[in-house]
Amino acid sequence: MPQFDPASFVSQLFWFGVIFTLLYFAVVRPTLPKVGKVIDAREAQVGGDLDRAEAAKGAADTLRADHETAMKAARDAAQAAVAQARETAAKASDAQLKALGARLDADAEAAAASLELALGSARAGLETTVAELTSEAVAKLVGIEITPADVSAAIAAR
Template identity: 70%
Template sequence: MPQFDPSSFASQLFWFGLIFALLYFAVVKPTLPKLGKVIDARDAQVASDLDRAEAAKGQADAVRTAYDESIKAAQAAAQAEVAAAKDAAAKAADGQLKALAAQLDADADAAAVRLDAARTAARSSLETTVADLTGDAVARLTGIEVTPDDVAAALRTA
């Protein structure tokens, strides 16, 4: 093979160097600055995107913090309203219990008065019935006629 002939190495190296220099200055030298500009533009774009993302993250964090604070405030207000409603309900229930207790006491007093009246009426009726029956029993057993007034007077003294 002629490429491996040592007598032609010098000319091959010359032409290799010349073609390499020509291609380097014709292709790489004009392309390299353009490629550098593209890489620099891309780096600038990435940096800009990262800065905007960081700013957006800061805004999102601020919104999240405000949201959390408003949720806490709303929960505190709701708990305060619930506590106030519980207090109002307890006071209303206490008032109703007191009114009911007063009504029950009044009903108990009225029932006691009616019971005393019924007891008194029953005693007077019982005294009349006992006097009549005692008078009849004495009349049957002894043959002596006794008036109910005499029997009532005798019972009162006994």
């Protein structure tokens, strides 16, 4: 193999330098600035994307904070409305209970008065009936005529 011959090392090194220089100037030199521009453009795009992402994150954080504040205010308002409704319902319930209690008390008093009247009427009827039956019984058993008024007077005297 001729490339391993030490006598041809100098000519191989010479041609290596010439080919390298030609390739460097023919390929690398024209393309290196283009690659640099692409890298710079990509860095600028990535930087811009990061800046926009940071701005979007800040806006999202602001929106989230506003949303949480609005939700807290809405929760507080709802709790206040529920408390107010409970208080109103409790007052209405107390008023209805008082009205119902008053009506029941009035009904109970009316029923007691009606019962007392019925009891008085029943007692009066019972006394009249007892007096009549007693006068008839005495007349049949003993043969003495006693009026129901005399029997009522005797019962009242006791």
